[in-house]
Amino acid sequence: MFFCFLLLKSFKKEKSIKSLTLSILKGNNMKLADVLETTQKEPHCGMCKVDFLGTGLCPAGKKHGYVAYWPEGRMELARALAENEVKPTDALLDIVKSCDLCGICDRQCYFITQRRPTQAHQAMKDYVKTLKPNMIQHVAEDDVVKDLRAIVGAEWATNDPIIIASYTRSILRQPPTGKFYIVMPRTKEEIVDIVKLAEKYKIPYLPRGNGTFFGVVLQTLLAEPATIEQGIIIDLLRMKDLHIDPESITATIGPGVTSFELQKAAHAHTLRANVAEAESHVCANAQNLGIITTWSNTYGWGTDNFIDAEYIDSTGAIQHLSDKDVPNPYASEQGLLSLSLIPSVIVTQLTLKLHQILPDEDAVFIPFSNLSDALDLAHEIAQRNLGVSLAVLSRKYLTEFISPTHEIAEGFNYIAERYLKLNYVVDVICDSHSKKIIEELADITFGREMIKSLILGSSKIASMKDSDLLKMISEEDNPLKAVFAGPLRKHFEKGLAASPRDLVNAYDSDLRDFFEKLYSKPELTDPIWLHSFRILPCRMERKHMWMYRGGYMPGDKKTILKVVDALEKPAKENNIDGAFGFLSYLERGKLAHLEYDYYYDHTDPDARKRVNKAIVESWRRQFAIRGVTPLEFICSKGLHKKEHILYPFPPGLSKEDLEHFEELIETLFGGEEKW
Amino acid sequence: MVKYLSEEWATEAKKKVLAELDPKKDLKGMNASLMNVVQNVPPDQKTIYFYIRFVDGKLEELLATSDESVKQKPAEFTVTGDYTTFVQISSGQMSSAMALLKNRVKMAGNKIKAFTITKPIDTFNACIQKLSTEY
Secondary structure (H helix, E strand, C coil), X not given: CHHHHHHHHHHHHHHHHHHHHHHHHCCCCCCHHHHXXXXXXXXXXXXXXXXXXXXXCCHHHHHHCCHHHCHHHHHHHHXXXXXXXXXXXXXXHHHHHHXXXXXXXXXXXXXXXXXXXXXXXXXXXXXXXXXXXXXXXXXXXXXXXXXXXXXHCHXXXXXXXXXXXXXXXXXXCCCCCCCEEEECCCCHHHHHHHHHHHHXXXXXXXXXXXXXXXXXXXXXXXXXXXXXXXXXXXXXXXXXXXXXXXXXXXXXXXXXXXXHHHHHHHHCCCEEECCCCCCCEHXXXXXXXXXXXXXXXXXXXXXXXXXXXXXXXXXXXXXXXXXXXXXXXXXXXXXXXXXXXXXXXXXXXXXXXXXXXXXXXXXXXXXXXXXXXXXXXXXXXXXXXXXXXXXXXXXXXXXXXXXXXXXXXXXXXXXXXXXXXXXXXXXXXXXXXXXXXXXXXXXXXXXXXXXXXXHHXXXXXXXXXXXXXXXXXXXXXXXXXXXHCCCHHHHHHHHHCXXXXXXHHHCCHHHHHHHHHHHCCHHHHCHHHHHHHXXXXXXXXXXXXXXXXXXXXXXXXXXXXXXXXXXHHHHHHCCCEEEEEEEEEECCCCEEEEEEEEEECCCCHHHHHHHHHHHHHHHHHHHCCCCCEEHHHCCCCCCCCHHHHHCCCCCCCCHHHHHHHHHHHHHHHCCHHHC | CEECCCHHHHHXXXXXXXXXXXXXXXXXXXXXXXXXXXXXXXXXXXXXXXEEEEECCEEEEEEEECCHHHHHCCCCEEEEEEHHHHHHHHCCCCCHHHHHHCCCEEEECCHHHHHHHHHHHHHHHHHHHCCCEEC
């Protein structure tokens, strides 16, 4: 009886969320223009295709596959229709009909980017009601799509402009210019046939994972080299084969498997995969960026991550890296002309190494007010090979990732900088033995409980701008010590004492019950789980678009600080909001990977121009530093050995080389006026 | 109007480059030899070798032929790609460096040197684009 009561209660709660969502929308007769601001800024993180909150997935997206049926694509369509980039077709009617405003996407999207996709869906529903029958285009099947359908089935290939438009800004440039096709194969044999078909029709093709990388790059001057001007987009979402072999501690996966899905499957065997952000497709990420993580000092990068890769080359031949007859698969080009943002092969299967999770894993955080001191400790930990995950995190990342809204993150960021002097954190996941050593090495540390308090108390911290306690703390000689190791720690923790109920007050009222329940789950406040599943990084896209800067370099502090300076100066000169993101090491600290981000409003043409200038200037400065390989020059080389990419250390460009660099930039991207 | 990659086109292109481009100013006094292997040339999908050689910025040779003996000529760089891509390069729709970035062509040779000649090669391509050409 009691159980039935709980079920009923839970059902009523679910129903009330849906009816609230609907009631907000009902009768509002929304226009596409009403949601234009949010749809224009939609960052295409692709998290709506990952069941990271246990809500289940968008039923329409799951059924139909094409981006157009997922919340991300619907938002893009709402924008494209509002901006008259595409005309309504039959597919639009089907897409609109397929959404019943269930609200799953609102929960997912609000958690990550504070958006409510249902508002865009409602606007599309209302827009469709205004269309007369003669305004709907019927798209004829041409020879290419007919042949594609013969390969994958009628349902999985299209030349419908509406479906194509939903891929804009997540693989196609805005607005798409040439003639495109979307195809969703299920098997490698189908991909072979698609590649051969493209050759027959002399049109280019491009594989698509979840599109996150394109979402960032297509806003910049790298858009042209990153994509195709016409041709076939091969959406790999359907290829979700996943097999864990606990005996060999490996996973064999298809190219549609996301990092989250692989991690979840690995965790079921008490194993861990070294994966990128939750939404990224593992095969694409491994091929494109080599899988960049905080676990790299222990688990590695590039070929360290996998045993074998199966791929299809440009002739349609299926190959394996383990084949004896393939040309040295690990050799790679270096230098300026090695930039290649388009993969030369399509990875169809990857067998990855997994890692055993230690039973006594714990988290240790060491706060710092300056980067130099943080790097000293982090490098020592890397050299001593302590811990499994090791990174230097910036204040920006810490506050943005753990805060439920961007406004709270900004408030928290202010408090951390102004009062706590908390600017960097050395962030370690380690066993109990390493933890003891790290605690001996560091003056101040805090652990899982404090992180939980910071997450649940983030809105409270953000509201403490006028707090006497914080003012008192800021007047201490070492505020970090006072907060995290001194007598004020107890008061600080007590002041923070927060529950999920307190935290969710920041959410829209109809979402609060859901998020209260969500934040009551231990994993949402567990740093080890969050480092493994990486569901938070896309929160950096809540306010603005960003552009990844940085790359690989020798692990010494002097070089790292020079690179930070080389990235910071162009941001300042071009009035771009730049911030250190995170730094991790490889090979016991011999090498380091740095992410520094440029944040900007990608809907503002002037901001785009400035960010492009900052990108070029940051290349120029980074290439002048010995041993540095900017991230873009790692792209498409993840299947190669890091030893072939990063060694020998590039010498640093001379004055004459830099002049040629200017010429190359002009050849590739034209002058500044064209950016 | 000359047919792209025909002998007549090669002759006209050479004339135009010699007449219009200054070896020092426009072609930066480059010393380079480049073999373009253009695959699947219509109508019979044959391969055409488009060979160029510069000495101190002066265009010494420009050949377009299906005769494989041209492969014996010294070439510091070999660029291989499909006819459609070379049309895009020669008609100014895409720079050769961009084609390389987009994996549309493969290049063999010293990439550091290639990096120093991208600009003059781009200028050369821009000059021959002006020929009235039938693709």
